[in-house]
Amino acid sequence: MALKVGVQPGKEAFAILQPVLDWFEQSGETVELVTVAEPWEALEQKKLSSLW
Amino acid sequence: MVKANSHLYERYAPPLFVSRRASLREVIVAKDKSVQLENFAGRWKIGVLTSLHEALLKRYFGHIDPVLIKDPIVDPLALLASDQIDGMMLPQATVDRLGMSAYVTQRGNPHTFPPALGRGLSLAFGGEDTLWGTQIRNAMHRRTEEIAWACEKQFAQLVPQTLRPYLFGVASVIGDSISMRGGWMNPDKQEMLQTEVSISELKPQMCAQMLADKLQSIEQAQGPV
Numbered sequence: 001m002a003l004k005v006g007v008q009p010g011k012e013a014f015a016i017l018q019p020v021l022d023w024f025e026q027s028g029e030t031v032e033l034v035t036v037a038e039p040w041e042a043l044e045q046k047k048l049s050s051l052w
Numbered sequence: 053m054v055k056a057n058s059h060l061y062e063r064y065a066p067p068l069f070v071s072r073r074a075s076l077r078e079v080i081v082a083k084d085k086s087v088q089l090e091n092f093a094g095r096w097k098i099g100v101l102t103s104l105h106e107a108l109l110k111r112y113f114g115h116i117d118p119v120l121i122k123d124p125i126v127d128p129l130a131l132l133a134s135d136q137i138d139g140m141m142l143p144q145a146t147v148d149r150l151g152m153s154a155y156v157t158q159r160g161n162p163h164t165f166p167p168a169l170g171r172g173l174s175l176a177f178g179g180e181d182t183l184w185g186t187q188i189r190n191a192m193h194r195r196t197e198e199i200a201w202a203c204e205k206q207f208a209q210l211v212p213q214t215l216r217p218y219l220f221g222v223a224s225v226i227g228d229s230i231s232m233r234g235g236w237m238n239p240d241k242q243e244m245l246q247t248e249v250s251i252s253e254l255k256p257q258m259c260a261q262m263l264a265d266k267l268q269s270i271e272q273a274q275g276p277v
Contacts, residue, residue, distance in 0.1 A: 003179075003184065016245075017174055018194065019174075019192065020071065020174065020176070020188070023188060023191055023192060024188075025113060027188075030186055043177065048178065049175065049179055049182075050075040050176055050179040050185070051176065051177045052067065052174060052177075
């Protein structure tokens with residue numbers, strides 16, 4: 001199952017996430033990026049694996 | 053980049069990891085290569101993502117119409133294609149990631165366009181109690197960048213709320229020393245105030261306080277405009 005990772009809205013976040021995405025690719029983990037308007041709430045409610 | 057919110061930062065402190073810092077430089081992207089800040093032939097509409105860059109463009113390039121993009125999810129390429137703007141100011145790292153390097157018409161001078169706080173850093177929260185969380189922390193976490201981020205975050209909390217959208221600065225850690233260059237653009241006075249401090253201790257809060265105090269002293273010495 002893919003890890004569901006929330007990112008703050010904004011293209012910049014995607015840009016600086018590239019090394020992280022590379023890490024997941026190399027380690028065999030799959031990750032689904034989700035842009036969320038209220039990321040902290042989603043993390044609190046366990047709707048996200050992590051918030052970047 | 054995570055927006056400043058001390059309450060939530062404290063709840064999730066320390067972060068799972070703070071990444072290596074990406075490029076700090078801003079660039080201009082446009083379909084038309086003649087869209088450059090020093091080209092006075094046109095009154096260009098340049099999209100910007102921060103109030104800081106909006107104020108800096110107004111201050112230094114009177115012939116430019118900065119357009120603050122309030123919807124951060126907007127696709128820069130689609131916006132350029134729509135002809136609503138002539139060009140956009142974006143971080144170099146974003147442009148590289150989006151494969152837009154061919155559209156770069158100008159690379160910004162970091163002295164004219166200093167980096168917003170936290171520029172180029174990626175932080176992760178949550179997942180610290182998982183195997184993948186431990187693995188990625190071991191692989192990605194940069195202690196020096198975490199200290200730098202702590203310094204920049206603290207600086208943001210030491211200045212008046214009204215100035216926070218206009219702050220800039222970058223902290224760096226070398227050995228057991230921290231240095232930070234930073235300041236703010238005062239949109240009312242149309243002035244940029246900046247200075248640098250360094251301490252030979254790994255105390256980011258102290259470094260941020262020194263910077264805020266020094267800036268305040270400089271501003272007071274200048275007096276009202």
